Amino acid sequence: DTGVSQDPRHKITKRGQNVTFRCDPISEHNRLYWYRQTLGQGPEFLTYFQNEAQLEKSRLLSDRFSAERPKGSFSTLEIQRTEQGDSAMYLCASSSHSGVDYEQYFGPGTRLTVT
Amino acid sequence: KNEVEQSPQNLTAQEGEFITINCSYSVGISALHWLQQHPGGGIVSLFMLSSGKKKHGRLIATINIQEKHSSLHITASHPRDSAVYICAVFGPGNGNKLVFGAGTILRVKS
Numbered sequence: 320d321t322g323v324s325q326d327p328r329h330k331i332t333k334r335g336q337n338v339t340f341r342c343d344p345i346s347e348h349n350r351l352y353w354y355r356q357t358l359g360q361g362p363e364f365l366t367y368f369q370n371e372a373q374l375e376k377s378r379l380l381s382d383r384f385s386a387e388r389p390k391g392s393f394s395t396l397e398i399q400r401t402e403q404g405d406s407a408m409y410l411c412a413s414s415s416h417s418g419v420d421y422e423q424y425f426g427p428g429t430r431l432t433v434t
Numbered sequence: 435k436n437e438v439e440q441s442p443q444n445l446t447a448q449e450g451e452f453i454t455i456n457c458s459y460s461v462g463i464s465a466l467h468w469l470q471q472h473p474g475g476g477i478v479s480l481f482m483l484s485s486g487k488k489k490h491g492r493l494i495a496t497i498n499i500q501e502k503h504s505s506l507h508i509t510a511s512h513p514r515d516s517a518v519y520i521c522a523v524f525g526p527g528n529g530n531k532l533v534f535g536a537g538t539i540l541r542v543k544s
Contacts, residue, residue, distance in 0.1 A: 361522070362477075364531040364532065364533070375531065410476070421465070422465075422479060425477040425479070427475065428476050
């Protein structure tokens with residue numbers, strides 16, 4: 320399977336714990352995006368990378384959130400000191416962004432529940 | 435006012451009906467995605483378009499850049515089309531990320 324993969328698919332954690340999610344993009348894609356989706360809403364942009372450089376971060380991304388893409392391949396999103404309001408689906412997408420081909424391909428998401 | 439507005443929010447149709455979902459946006463864009471999301475599932479891109487019309491099977495997407503409006507049509511709808519359909523825009527007005535509508539929940543009854 321050469322699509323975007325995310326791990327884990329589901330995570331239940333207690334408030335105050337740290338969690339880390341992983342995204343593996345389509346291998347030749349240089350752009351990687353993180354989005355968050357709460358129940359009944361459309362996804363919202365969190366951050367994106369071009370290769371290993373983090374080029375933009377949303378104001379939604381508080382200082383408890385950090386994302387990395389150390390070698391320009393997979394990416395991790397860490398949430399420290401989780402709060403109940405962090406419960407959401409975290410979606411990763413990738414695109415090639417070469418020429419006009421910038422269609423984004425989405426992973427299955429990681430559903431986070433903070434109890 | 436949200437940058438991307440979809441209508442209707444909820445839609446129930448009988449199997450076989452022709453369905454239209456509308457999307458209006460307020461910013462300049464270079465492309466628009468129509469996406470499909472099944473309950474508990476990930477998001478699948480149906481179309482990306484920047485002008486005119488695209489067709490894939492029973493799905494048709496149109497866009498009018500001047501009017502900042504796009505429509506997704508489903509012909510001969512089927513219960514397996516039941517899903518959330520999301521419009522998202524990408525381009526200079528939004529920086530380099532997608533801005534999403536809230537989605538249209540479609541239920542097709544047999």
